[in-house]
Amino acid sequence: MAGDFPGLEDAMRRTLEIAERCNVELELGNILLPRYPVxxxxxxxxxxxxxxxxxxxxxxxxxxxxxxxxxxxxxxxxxxxxxxxxxxxxxxxxxxxxxxxxxxxxxxxxxxxxxxxxxxxxxxxxxxxxxxxxxxxxxxxxxxxxxxxxxxxxxxxxxxxxxxxxxxxxxxVAQIITFGTMMARAAVRDAGRVLEVPYGTVDKVAKLIPEGPKVYLDECLKPGQELKQAYDAD
Incomplete structure (x- = not known):
């Protein structure tokens, strides 16, 4: 390896010394809070x-x-x-x-x-x-x-x-951000309210969407899905 770094023989000899100094113990599993300068x-x-x-x-x-x-x-x-x-x-x-x-x-x-x-x-x-x-x-x-x-x-x-x-x-120091999300049913109801669509219509459409956090509107509009069938029939 020394042949690959001509003129840096002294630095090469110190690699082990540097490796020995890289001796850090991480306190894993504990809550690490900053200290107030009392x-x-x-x-x-x-x-x-x-x-x-x-x-x-x-x-x-x-x-x-x-x-x-x-x-x-x-x-x-x-x-x-x-x-x-x-x-x-x-x-x-x-x-x-x-x-x-x-x-x-x-x-x-x-x-x-x-x-x-x-x-x-x-x-x-x-x-x-x-x-x-x-x-x-x-x-x-x-x-x-x-x-x-x-x-x-x-x-x-x-x-x-x-x-x-x-x-x-x-x-x-870092700032924290919160992202708010809506499930598919709630998103449809909210959009209907903003667009002033009659509640009965919005409720009927929303009930065609399965409940759950991992339900996506694009999936509900694929062939064979209730929402897609209602969409095509209207």
């Missing part, structure tokens, strides 16, 4: 507890046994599931938005049931007053990623995204 190198969970306790007093004016019991339960669950950094990251960019006069939604989805999120001002819906369940957001008996739905104004949304990208690295 000030002064403090423990993320300890910092979260401090922020929640301060937020509790700010929200309610005083602490009560009921509030303390609920907050302790939530924090214990968060610690056991390893999601302290997640809460801090969400708190950080929501806090940035509010500091920057970017409108933030009061809370949507199961995250509104978290007292910790309320104390961190991630949400503005009081879960105690409205008797909302934390377990809808994080269930100790079922480990799954938390999903806090945060709404920002259209005018400020890009600024929040850029803030997160700049803080954690653009190569580590």
């Amino acid at each position: 000030p002064d190198g403090r423990d993320a969970f300890d910092y979260l507890v401090e922020l929640c306790e301060k937020g509790l007093l700010k929200r309610y004016g005083k602490s009560t046994p009921e509030l303390q019991e609920r907050l302790r339960f939530e924090l214990k669950t968060i610690k056991e599931m390893g999601f302290a950094d997640y809460f801090l990251i969400v708190w950080d960019f929501v806090n940035f938005a509010k500091r920057s006069s970017i409108q933030v939604g009061p809370g949507r989805g199961s995250a509104a049931g978290s007292l910790a999120a309320y104390c961190l001002e991630i949400t503005d819906v009081d879960p105690i007053r409205y008797e909302l369940l934390f377990e809808r957001f994080l269930n100790p008996g079922r480990k799954s990623l938390p999903d806090a739905d945060i709404d920002f104004s259209v005018a400020g949304r890009e600024r929040v995204i850029n803030y997160v990208a700049e803080k954690y690295g653009r190569d580590r």
Whole structure:
């Protein structure tokens, strides 16, 4: 092989050294979350507890046994599931938005049931007053990623995204897209409604289409299919 790369003998001798350095262990099967840069190198969970306790007093004016019991339960669950950094990251960019006069939604989805999120001002819906369940957001008996739905104004949304990208690295931040789909029957009914076709006609056509997620209209229009027969007969 050395004859194929004249003048690079030194580099050839180092191939084994490079191979030995390529020794990376991937943590497969685990949920790998980013780390929040906690000030002064403090423990993320300890910092979260401090922020929640301060937020509790700010929200309610005083602490009560009921509030303390609920907050302790939530924090214990968060610690056991390893999601302290997640809460801090969400708190950080929501806090940035509010500091920057970017409108933030009061809370949507199961995250509104978290007292910790309320104390961190991630949400503005009081879960105690409205008797909302934390377990809808994080269930100790079922480990799954938390999903806090945060709404920002259209005018400020890009600024929040850029803030997160700049803080954690653009190569580590990605946006998620959702594609909505319709099954064949639903598509026909929707098209009929938009085209103002009488409901009875649309319903009759829709019922000629088999039910199921893997039913396609072009398949239904092939010879021998009920829809094709009705189409040809009309």
